[in-house]
Amino acid sequence: xxxxxxxxxxxxxxxxxxxxxxxxxxxxxxxxxxxxxxxxxxxxxxxxxxxxxxxxxxxxxxxxxxxxxxxxxxxxxxxxxxxxxxxxxxxxxxxxxxxxxxxxxxxxxxxxxxxxxxxxxxxxxxxxxxxxxxxxxxxxxxxxxxxxxxxxxxxxxxxxxxxxxxxxxxxxxxxxxxxxxxxxxxxxxxxxxxxxxxxxxxxxxxxxxxxxxxxxxxxxxxxxxxxxxxxxxxxxxxxxxxxxxxxxxxxxxxxxxxxxxxxxxxxxxxxxxxxxxxxxxxxxxxxxxxxxxxxxxxxxxxxxxxxxxxxxxxxxxxxxxxxxxxxxxxxxxxxxxxxxxxxxxxxxxxxxxxxxxxxxxxxxxxxxxxxxxxxxxxxxxxxxxxxxxxxxxxxxxxxxxxxxxxxxxxxxxxxxxxxxxxxxxxxxxxxxxxxxxxxxxxxxxxxxxxxxxxxxxxxxxxxxxxxxxxxxxxxxxxxxxxxxxxxxxxxxxxxxxxxxxxxxxxxxxxxxxxxxxxxxxxxxxxxxxxxxxxxxxxxxxxxxxxxxxxxxxxxxxxxxxxxxxx
RNA sequence: CGGAGUGUGGUGUAGCGGUAGCACGAGCGCUUUGGGAGCGUUUAGUCUGGGUUCGACUCCCAGCACUCCGACCA
Numbered sequence: 270x271x272x273x274x275x276x277x278x279x280x281x282x283x284x285x286x287x288x289x290x291x292x293x294x295x296x297x298x299x300x301x302x303x304x305x306x307x308x309x310x311x312x313x314x315x316x317x318x319x320x321x322x323x324x325x326x327x328x329x330x331x332x333x334x335x336x337x338x339x340x341x342x343x344x345x346x347x348x349x350x351x352x353x354x355x356x357x358x359x360x361x362x363x364x365x366x367x368x369x370x371x372x373x374x375x376x377x378x379x380x381x382x383x384x385x386x387x388x389x390x391x392x393x394x395x396x397x398x399x400x401x402x403x404x405x406x407x408x409x410x411x412x413x414x415x416x417x418x419x420x421x422x423x424x425x426x427x428x429x430x431x432x433x434x435x436x437x438x439x440x441x442x443x444x445x446x447x448x449x450x451x452x453x454x455x456x457x458x459x460x461x462x463x464x465x466x467x468x469x470x471x472x473x474x475x476x477x478x479x480x481x482x483x484x485x486x487x488x489x490x491x492x493x494x495x496x497x498x499x500x501x502x503x504x505x506x507x508x509x510x511x512x513x514x515x516x517x518x519x520x521x522x523x524x525x526x527x528x529x530x531x532x533x534x535x536x537x538x539x540x541x542x543x544x545x546x547x548x549x550x551x552x553x554x555x556x557x558x559x560x561x562x563x564x565x566x567x568x569x570x571x572x573x574x575x576x577x578x579x580x581x582x583x584x585x586x587x588x589x590x591x592x593x594x595x596x597x598x599x600x601x602x603x604x605x606x607x608x609x610x611x612x613x614x615x616x617x618x619x620x621x622x623x624x625x626x627x628x629x630x631x632x633x634x635x636x637x638x639x640x641x642x643x644x645x646x647x648x649x650x651x652x653x654x655x656x657x658x659x660x661x662x663x664x665x666x667x668x669x670x671x672x673x674x675x676x677x678x679x680x681x682x683x684x685x686x687x688x689x690x691x692x693x694x695x696x697x698x699x700x701x702x703x704x705x706x707x708x709x710x711x712x713x714x715x716x717x718x719x720x721x722x723x724x725x726x727x728x729x730x731x732x733x734x735x736x737x738x739x740x741x742x743x744x745x746x747x748x749x750x751x752x753x754x755x756x757x758x759x760x761x762x763x764x765x766x767x768x769x770x771x772x773x774x775x776x777x778x779x780x781x782x783x784x785x786x787x788x789x790x791x792x793x794x795x796x797x798x799x800x801x802x803x804x805x806x807x808x809x810x811x812x813x814x815x816x817x818x819x820x821x822x823x824x825x826x827x828x829x830x831x832x833x834x835x
Numbered sequence: 836c837g838g839a840g841u842g843u844g845g846u847g848u849a850g851c852g853g854u855a856g857c858a859c860g861a862g863c864g865c866u867u868u869g870g871g872a873g874c875g876u877u878u879a880g881u882c883u884g885g886g887u888u889c890g891a892c893u894c895c896c897a898g899c900a901c902u903c904c905g906a907c908c909a
Contacts, residue, residue, distance in 0.1 A: 281859065281871060282847045286902055306901065378909060412836070412907050420908080428909085468909090478909085487908085588906075681909055713909055750868055785870035792870090803869065813869095
C-alpha cells in the first residue's frame, strides 16, 4: 500500500478527552473514526488490523474443529420471548419492526438463533458433538460507551456454540476452548488471566472470563499468591477474619446515642471502635417483583450486589432502594433495622458470625441497640456470601493473600447446560431412541475490544507497537524526500520486490513531508519494521532497518535486508 | 436512567452583551529536507429552536450531541 493513497490520515493533535491510550492512538493514527458515541468507522488501516485479528481467531477455531457459519442480524423477537430474555437480558435489546409489523431484535448475542437453527434438524447422538461459530456485528444498547473501542454499542464478535450429549462431553470442549483461547490471546501478544466469573444474563452454571491486566479495564478480579485461585469480584470467595469471636456474649441493651451519629464513620468515632464492630443494613429493591431486600453485613464490609442476586436467584433485578421504598416498609434512610421490618426479605452475610456483641441494628433518633449477637438476638432466613472481597483478604481456606487486579475482559467461555435447549425444546435422539435436551456451551471474543487491548498493552509515548502477527503492515518503507532521483527509485524497487514475494508493506511515498513528520507517523502507526531510504543511506548502498519494538537501527545491504523481511 | 460539565472553521483552542482571534490541517507559489521546517497567499466557524435585549457566540429556557461520575453491562 502506498501511503499517498491511503484513506485516513494521522493527526498531530487529538482531543484531551481521549484518555485511554488505545482510544487516542487509534484515532490519531487513522485506524478508526467515531460516528456517534460507541459506534466507530474502521478506516482502511484499522480494517487491516481487524482482518488480521479475525484471521488469527478463525484459524484457531477451524483448527479446533469448529465450523463457521452466519446467522441473520435481525432476530425474530418470538425467539427471545421463548427464553424470556426480552426483559431480563442484562442489556436492553435493540428492537425494530418491519412494515408488516413483524418484530425483531438486533442481535446482541445469538443463543436463541443458533438453538433455533439446530432444532430445525433431526439430530442423533451420532451427530454430536459439534461446535458452530460466527463473526457478526453485535448490537447492545449500552447505557454508557467508553474508552473508544473498549466499550461500544455495536461491534464485531466471534461467538461460538457447542452441542453435546451430556456434561462430560461438554467439559472436554470447554477445556479445549480454554486452551484455544489462551493460544489466540498469546498470538495477539497478550497474557490473559483465566478468571472464574459470574454468568450474568447468559444463564448456565459457570463460566470463565479471559482478562488482560490493564489500568483502563473495568473487570476487577482477585488472584491468590500461588496463582491457582483467580476469580472475578462478583464471585471471589474469601475468609472473613474473626474480629472478637472469643468475647463473651453480653446482655442485649438499648442505649441512648447522640443524634449527630448517623454514618458508619460517626458511630466509629462515637464508640471509638473499628467499623467491623457495627451492623450495617443495605437496602435494595427487586425491580421485577417490587420486593424490598435488606442485606445485613458487618460494618467494614460492602455488599456485592451480583452475589446477592445470585443468592436470591434474581440476576439483574436488584436496584438501590429509594427513600420512598423505605417508607413503604415504615422507615427512612439511616434508620433501617436489622430485624422486624414487614414485607421485606432479609439476607445476612457470613461475616455476621465473626463478631460478638455488635453495636447497631435498631437505630432510632436517639437510641440504638448494643451487644447484639447473630443467632441469639436475630437471625435471617438466608445467610450466605454476599460481601465484596478486597485487596489483601485471605483465600477461603485462610492460607493465602488475595491480590486485587484490574483488567479488560477480552473473551469468555460459558457453560450453558440445558438452559436454552430446555426452554426452546431443542432435542436430539439418544441411543435408546429417547429425546434429550442438548448440553451446550458458548464462547465469545470481541474483536474491536481485543484490538484496543493490544494497543493498551503495546504502546509507548510515540504510538502503537503492534505485535507482528496483527500489525497493519509488516514493513513500513520510509522514503525521505531528496533531490536524488535514486532515492525514489530504490524505494520503489524495494517496495515492488517485497510486495512481489507477498510481504505486507506500507510505503511512505508522500512528497513534501519532512523526515520528522514521516518518522512520527511511522512510530504512531506502529508497523513492525521500518526501513529508511534516503540520500544518506544510499551513499553506502545500505538500508536502515529498525524494529518498532527496539531502539537501535541497523545498516544492511539489500541482500541482508531481504533475508530479515521475507 | 440519576448527578456534573462541555458545545466556537476539518482538528485543537482563545475571547467578549457591540467587527470572532490563534495554531494545526487543507489549496496555491517559492524555499527547505534525518525527528511534526520557513515565507507569502487562499480556504473555512459560534450545535438546534425559542426567549430577554436597540443588539446574543456571550444571559435565560428547551432540545440535541459529546465527556466525566454513578447506576447498568458476554
